Amino acid sequence: MQGQLNPDNRYGEPKVIDACSLFGVLDTTGRRFSGHGVFKAIANMHDRSNGLGGGFAVYGLYPDFADYYALHIMFMGPQARSETEAFLNVHFQVFHAEPVPVRAAAKVASPPEIWRYFVLPRRAESETLADDDLVIHRIMHVNTTIPSAFVFSSGKNMGVFKGVGFPEDVADYFRLDEYLGYLWTAHGRFPTNTPGWWGGAHPFNILDWTVVHNGELSSYGINRRHLEMFGYYCSLQTDTEVAAYAIDLLVRRHGLPVEVMAKVLAPPLWDEMEQLPPKERELLTTLRQVYGSLLLNGPFTIIVAHHGEMIGLTDRIRLRPLAAAVKGDMLYLSSEEAAIRLVCPQLDRVWKPRGGEPVIGRIGTPMALPSEGSVQNSKVVLR
Amino acid sequence: MTSTRQAPATTQAEAHVQAPAYSYPMPSYLKPRFRVEIEDRRCIRCQCCVEQCSFGALFFDQRRNEVGTVEQNCVACHRCVVFCPTQAISVLRHPVEYRENAHWRPEVIEDITRQAETGGVLLTGMGSDKGWTCYWDKLCLNASQVTNPSIDPLREPMELRTYLGSKPDRVELDPKSGGLRTRLAPQVMVETPILFSAMSYGAVSINVHEALARAAAMTGTLFNTGEGGLHPKLYSYGKNTIVQVASGRFGVHPEYLDVASIIEIKIGQGAKPGIGGHLPGEKVSDDVAFTRMIPSGTDALSPAPQHDIYSIEDLSQLIHALKEATNYTKPVSVKIAAVHNSAAIASGIARAGADIIALDGIRGSTGAAPKIIRDNLGIPIEMAIASADERLRKEGIRQRVSLIAAGGFRNSADVIKAIALGADAVYIGTAALIALGCTECQACYTGRCAWGLTTTDEKLTKRQNPDIAAQRLANLLEGWSHEMKEMLGAMGINALESLRGNRLHLRSVGLTQQEADVLGVLQAGA
Numbered sequence: 001m002q003g004q005l006n007p008d009n010r011y012g013e014p015k016v017i018d019a020c021s022l023f024g025v026l027d028t029t030g031r032r033f034s035g036h037g038v039f040k041a042i043a044n045m046h047d048r049s050n051g052l053g054g055g056f057a058v059y060g061l062y063p064d065f066a067d068y069y070a071l072h073i074m075f076m077g078p079q080a081r082s083e084t085e086a087f088l089n090v091h092f093q094v095f096h097a098e099p100v101p102v103r104a105a106a107k108v109a110s111p112p113e114i115w116r117y118f119v120l121p122r123r124a125e126s127e128t129l130a131d132d133d134l135v136i137h138r139i140m141h142v143n144t145t146i147p148s149a150f151v152f153s154s155g156k157n158m159g160v161f162k163g164v165g166f167p168e169d170v171a172d173y174f175r176l177d178e179y180l181g182y183l184w185t186a187h188g189r190f191p192t193n194t195p196g197w198w199g200g201a202h203p204f205n206i207l208d209w210t211v212v213h214n215g216e217l218s219s220y221g222i223n224r225r226h227l228e229m230f231g232y233y234c235s236l237q238t239d240t241e242v243a244a245y246a247i248d249l250l251v252r253r254h255g256l257p258v259e260v261m262a263k264v265l266a267p268p269l270w271d272e273m274e275q276l277p278p279k280e281r282e283l284l285t286t287l288r289q290v291y292g293s294l295l296l297n298g299p300f301t302i303i304v305a306h307h308g309e310m311i312g313l314t315d316r317i318r319l320r321p322l323a324a325a326v327k328g329d330m331l332y333l334s335s336e337e338a339a340i341r342l343v344c345p346q347l348d349r350v351w352k353p354r355g356g357e358p359v360i361g362r363i364g365t366p367m368a369l370p371s372e373g374s375v376q377n378s379k380v381v382l383r
Numbered sequence: 384m385t386s387t388r389q390a391p392a393t394t395q396a397e398a399h400v401q402a403p404a405y406s407y408p409m410p411s412y413l414k415p416r417f418r419v420e421i422e423d424r425r426c427i428r429c430q431c432c433v434e435q436c437s438f439g440a441l442f443f444d445q446r447r448n449e450v451g452t453v454e455q456n457c458v459a460c461h462r463c464v465v466f467c468p469t470q471a472i473s474v475l476r477h478p479v480e481y482r483e484n485a486h487w488r489p490e491v492i493e494d495i496t497r498q499a500e501t502g503g504v505l506l507t508g509m510g511s512d513k514g515w516t517c518y519w520d521k522l523c524l525n526a527s528q529v530t531n532p533s534i535d536p537l538r539e540p541m542e543l544r545t546y547l548g549s550k551p552d553r554v555e556l557d558p559k560s561g562g563l564r565t566r567l568a569p570q571v572m573v574e575t576p577i578l579f580s581a582m583s584y585g586a587v588s589i590n591v592h593e594a595l596a597r598a599a600a601m602t603g604t605l606f607n608t609g610e611g612g613l614h615p616k617l618y619s620y621g622k623n624t625i626v627q628v629a630s631g632r633f634g635v636h637p638e639y640l641d642v643a644s645i646i647e648i649k650i651g652q653g654a655k656p657g658i659g660g661h662l663p664g665e666k667v668s669d670d671v672a673f674t675r676m677i678p679s680g681t682d683a684l685s686p687a688p689q690h691d692i693y694s695i696e697d698l699s700q701l702i703h704a705l706k707e708a709t710n711y712t713k714p715v716s717v718k719i720a721a722v723h724n725s726a727a728i729a730s731g732i733a734r735a736g737a738d739i740i741a742l743d744g745i746r747g748s749t750g751a752a753p754k755i756i757r758d759n760l761g762i763p764i765e766m767a768i769a770s771a772d773e774r775l776r777k778e779g780i781r782q783r784v785s786l787i788a789a790g791g792f793r794n795s796a797d798v799i800k801a802i803a804l805g806a807d808a809v810y811i812g813t814a815a816l817i818a819l820g821c822t823e824c825q826a827c828y829t830g831r832c833a834w835g836l837t838t839t840d841e842k843l844t845k846r847q848n849p850d851i852a853a854q855r856l857a858n859l860l861e862g863w864s865h866e867m868k869e870m871l872g873a874m875g876i877n878a879l880e881s882l883r884g885n886r887l888h889l890r891s892v893g894l895t896q897q898e899a900d901v902l903g904v905l906q907a908g909a
């Protein structure tokens with residue numbers, strides 16, 4: 001019943017479980033930089049993954065095609081590409097198509113054929129949906145009806161690269177050393193109940209939103225049922241997917257600011273709310289009353305990114321690690337502090353964000369150092 | 384009126400009494416169900432048991448200087464057993480054996496016999512004893528191992544708090560100020576998702592009502608007045624009160640609606656779907672009459688339907704009339720019996736504007752109901768709650784209502800499984816009475832409850848001390864709440880809302896595929 005469409009879940013489990021390493025870095029001036037440090041950092045957390053999945057999201061990736069949706073598609077069968085391209089040609093204007101360049105010698109497991117397409121949706125006269133929604137619909141169509149094709153990246157001027165292997169090897173395979181971006185996130189996967197599948201690696205992507213995630217949501221069942229009520233079909237059966245859809249619903253469709261969204265996914269305890277001034281208390285109480293089914297319960301750390309913004313968040317009792325650090329205009333987020341220090345030994349500040357307290361970095365907004373109150377085990381590093 | 388048609392279950396003994404010649408007495412063929420044995424060596428002739436037995440099963444035989452028994456009258460309430468200071472009393476199954484017969488069981492034979500002697504509708508009390516499949520017993524709960532940690536509720540916060548009331552799909556903020564624009568419909572907070580089910584004053588004694596109200600206040604939850612009004616001395620517990628508006632409209636007046644936290648329209652009840660509450664005149668004491676606003680000693684018979692609700696739009700009008708009458712300050716609940724199409728009905732009720740829907744399953748209890756109705760009408764609450772939750776989600780309107788499940792909840796595991804199936808909270812009635820001494824003797828309809836629960840007899844009522852009774856009820860809720868926290872923690876969840884409707888934490892054992900599909904659960908091991 002479940003998992004028929006999902007090669008990542010070949011035993012048909014209700015969901016796929018994994019643990020992970022996460023890393024993210026943002027230059028708040030928007031300057032693009034090479035991902036060498038990112039590869040080094042995520043490789044330093046090698047033991048947190050087991051070779052069954054690694055991946056990267058890069059923002060500011062395709063400045064020459066910045067106005068087109070960049071679709072990264074993997075093909076796992078002989079007919080998949082021709083079938084998919086036939087569909088693309090009907091429903092999209094394809095401005096450029098090419099195989100994603102790879103280094104064949106890299107240590108990854110049985111890579112599929114991967115292409116990228118720079119497209120805009122074609123619209124019928126009568127079409128009322130916004131471009132973004134059209135693109136989502138059509139990608140869902142490919143992913144659910146063409147069995148051996150999978151669109152795993154669909155934003156503009158950004159891209160996801162992922163596969164089965166250790167993250168550093170996946171970076172090598174996709175020749176990521178040749179790209180520049182102003183925001184990078186990285187993920188190393190340690191799945192427990194799947195042998196791994198290229199499409200099942202992280203980051204998870206929908207339009208320009210990406211999520212990398214470490215943890216296992218005990219609330220998955222109800223998060224998923226709630227999202228289904230709003231038309232989200234959770235085909236991958238991963239926690240990351242429900243986290244991404246929840247964020248999409250809250251931020252894109254319900255128009256909530258990221259800070260407020262974080263309070264839905266990881267709300268304060270009822271008792272904590274009672275200590276707050278009336279206005280704040282009312283807002284938080286209302287959010288939790290209305291969005292209780294979207295509380296992500298159980299251990300998680302996520303790094304969420306979209307254009308211009310990177311957000312780190314842990315569950316409200318902080319059952320998964322997250323270290324944050326600032327150096328000049330750079331914001332670093334990582335599962336382990338050591339990985340940050342490896343690539344940037346002199347930091348202005350390193351801290352462990354409190355459970356449920358988001359760390360938000362924005363382009364054009366210099367990183368504010370966190371106040372003492374919102375920091376656990378804070379230590380100021382003197383230069 | 385009803386008394387002439389009802390078959391008293393306990394008076395066969397009188398049938399043997401010599402009757403006047405013009406009316407030949409019909410001898411009763413009924414055998415006693417229980418044997419009361421009083422061990423002579425232990426008995427100190429204190430006659431305490433005789434005093435305690437309100438069913439006329441014990442008397443003191445002066446001539447023999449011993450306690451005599453009229454075993455036909457014994458209902459196995461255990462009042463005498465508990466109160467005998469020397470533990471001299473045993474109540475045993477009466478050792479009359481029938482020849483084995485799977486179809487014509489002793490109960491079937493006795494029911495036919497009783498009706499042959501009375502020609503009436505057989506009455507009974509409490510919930511069905513027919514052993515309908517209990518799906519709670521076929522659902523296993525999950526626990527965290529390795530890939531996510533379990534949470535220790537003794538060391539970490541664990542939240543059971545629940546808000547009952549209609550919620551919108553989304554929260555809207557003011558784009559300029561970032562302030563809250565959404566105004567929620569009225570919400571009522573409970574600290575534990577266990578509420579006391581409707582038990583009317585009249586069906587139960589005033590002391591029981593008071594104990595329920597006080598226990599609800601002590602534990603931060605709600606009690607339900609049932610359909611007999613609310614005695615003014617309990618108005619101070621209004622914050623913890625759900626008031627019912629039933630087909631008889633007993634005790635409904637503006638102040639009654641105003642003091643409550645929630646108003647519940649009672650359409651049906653799990654123990655007797657499709658028929659109204661019946662309170663025999665003998666139970667309508669002066670105080671009950673005053674509270675219900677009817678003359679003392681008259682039968683209080685609620686009509687089967689609400690005569691102003693013959694369709695869903697009529698229900699909608701009553702919902703809005705009650706909201707209007709209370710200035711939209713409190714949620715309105717609609718309680719129905721779980722029946723074949725209750726999922727579709729629930730959807731209609733949600734669309735009719737109710738804030739809460741209470742579903743009461745086939746194992747739900749009653750003070751008095753025709754036995755044939757109690758044992759055959761309705762469906763199990765597990766199926767009803769699962770299908771209602773699923774239907775409301777399919778229609779995208781689950782947020783609009785809170786769901787309360789009722790009907791035979793025995794322990795905290797039943798409660799937590801109901802929440803996992805999709806209930807927001809549960810009602811408990813029988814379990815609360817058991818906490819106060821009830822032994823499920825099913826004699827409530829006689830009004831002679833020896834535990835002072837389902838009676839308005841002044842002397843029997845005094846057997847419940849509201850101080851002690853409230854404490855026992857609060858203890859029960861606290862115990863269950865602690866256990867629920869333990870189970871949540873084991874599942875790696877620290878807020879109840881993350882379990883609500885989260886059926887992945889349930890697995891079935893021994894169910895057919897179709898049963899599992901209706902419950903929306905996977906087979907264990909799958």
Ligand code: SF4
Pocket residue numbers: 419435436437438439440441456457458459460461462463464474833
């Ligand atoms: S009816 Fe109750 S009190 Fe009376 S003899 Fe039987 S068990 Fe004892």
Ligand code: SF4
Pocket residue numbers: 460508509816820821822823824825826827828831832833834835836837
């Ligand atoms: S409430 Fe009283 S009469 Fe009714 S079953 Fe319980 S003990 Fe028996």
